[in-house]
Amino acid sequence: MSEHIVPKRTYYLIFAALMVFTAITVGVAFVDLGPLNTVVALAIACTKATLVVLFFMHVKYSTRLTWAVVAGSVFWLGILLTLTLGDYLTRAWRTYG
Amino acid sequence: MPEALIVGHDHDPRHHPALAHHFDNLAQQKEASTLGMWVFLVTEVLFFGGLFLTYIIYRSWYPDAFAFASHELDVTLGTINTAVLIGSSLTMALAVHAAQTGERRLLLMFLAATMALGVVFLGIKGVEYYEKFHAHHIPGPGFVFEAEYFRHAQLFFSLYFVMTGLHAIHMIIGLGIMTWMLVWAWNGTITSDYASPIEISGLYWHFVDIVWIFLFPLLYLIGRHVNIH
Numbered sequence: 001m002s003e004h005i006v007p008k009r010t011y012y013l014i015f016a017a018l019m020v021f022t023a024i025t026v027g028v029a030f031v032d033l034g035p036l037n038t039v040v041a042l043a044i045a046c047t048k049a050t051l052v053v054l055f056f057m058h059v060k061y062s063t064r065l066t067w068a069v070v071a072g073s074v075f076w077l078g079i080l081l082t083l084t085l086g087d088y089l090t091r092a093w094r095t096y097g
Numbered sequence: 098m099p100e101a102l103i104v105g106h107d108h109d110p111r112h113h114p115a116l117a118h119h120f121d122n123l124a125q126q127k128e129a130s131t132l133g134m135w136v137f138l139v140t141e142v143l144f145f146g147g148l149f150l151t152y153i154i155y156r157s158w159y160p161d162a163f164a165f166a167s168h169e170l171d172v173t174l175g176t177i178n179t180a181v182l183i184g185s186s187l188t189m190a191l192a193v194h195a196a197q198t199g200e201r202r203l204l205l206m207f208l209a210a211t212m213a214l215g216v217v218f219l220g221i222k223g224v225e226y227y228e229k230f231h232a233h234h235i236p237g238p239g240f241v242f243e244a245e246y247f248r249h250a251q252l253f254f255s256l257y258f259v260m261t262g263l264h265a266i267h268m269i270i271g272l273g274i275m276t277w278m279l280v281w282a283w284n285g286t287i288t289s290d291y292a293s294p295i296e297i298s299g300l301y302w303h304f305v306d307i308v309w310i311f312l313f314p315l316l317y318l319i320g321r322h323v324n325i326h
Contacts (some may be wrong), residue, residue, distance in 0.1 A: 004199045005194065005198065006190075008191065008193065008194055011187060011190040011191060011194070012187070014187075015183065015184070015186075015187040018183045018186075019180065019183060020291065022176065022179050022180060022183065024319065025314055025318060026176050028174075028320070029314070029317075029318035029321040029322060030321055030322060031227060032322040032323075033322065037318075037319055037320075037321075037322050038319045039305045041314035041315075041318050041319050043316075044309075044314070045310050045313075045314050045315075046309045046312050048312070049307045049310050052186065052303050052306060052307050052310070052314065053303075053307070055190075056186055056189070056190045056299075056303045056306075057242060057299075057300055057304075058296070062131070063128060065128075066131060066132060066135055066183075069132065069135045069136060069139060070135060070139075072139060073138065073139040073142040073143070074142075076139070076142075076143060076280065077143060077146045078143055080146050080147070080150060081146070081149075081150055081153075084150055084154070085150070085153065085154070088154045089157060090158070
């Protein structure tokens with residue numbers, strides 16, 4: 001078999017990075033950044049998820065077909081979120097007159 | 098005639114015992130099973146995506162009630178559970194490594210460790226649910242909360258229970274899959290040539306971890322900086 005075996009060291013490093021990001025996101029949550037609190041929390045969550053997908057789930061080493069399917073899930077989730085939020089979050093903008 | 102072919106195939110020493118008829122070789126079989134699991138995970142992304150979307154909309158409509166209600170969640174237990182789940186993803190990744198290198202004892206050990214951490218996660222989740230039950234924070238006729246946020250706090254807790262509950266159901270299914278893999282690792286079905294069952298079970302386990310990576314900040318953390326008293 002010519003499959004790619006990810007070295008254990010990579011797994012330990014990703015684990016350490018995920019734990020550090022968890023500590024940061026908990027720490028930052030208690031600091032008042034106004035609306036930026038949500039942005040920072042979601043940015044860290046997206047970073048952690050990307051690390052898990054690329055390394056723990058081997059997508060970095062996977063075929064183009066797998067890449068396309070993974071990108072497709074993000075794209076379709078993007079459609080779901082942007083089109084729906086584009087409606088709900090702009091309803092208050094409506095003015096009469 | 099077809100029967101004879103099948104019998105001939107089963108006894109053909111040139112075929113790997115784990116290779117199914119409809120694949121040319123193990124590499125093609127592995128790629129197909131990996132792709133199949135990813136296609137399933139895409140449906141899961143959109144399944145949870147709908148709930149996340151609902152949460153974002155209600156949170157943006159009732160930010161005060163949601164910030165107030167989220168203060169009732171236990172950040173310490175939530176953080177511990179996040180660490181436990183990330184730890185279980187590490188042991189899962191190491192189980193995949195052990196399967197690929199054919200280290201059967203290590204594989205059994207890491208699968209058992211992954212399951213143990215999964216059980217710890219569910220146990221802590223159970224403690225949290227018990228606390229909510231005790232504080233009358235279950236939405237419905239028995240719900241008790243500050244009058245100002247009484248109605249919209251129920252929206253928060255409804256979403257909290259549905260989202261974490263659905264996540265917990267996925268964890269329980271994951272434990273079932275790991276039990277199955279433990280049997281296959283034990284009876285020698287898993288070899289370094291045929292590690293893909295462990296790999297695609299790992300994909301599912303890591304996906305469930307990712308769902309929690311988003312649930313934790315959205316439910317427990319954002320709004321924590323707001324001084325509610």
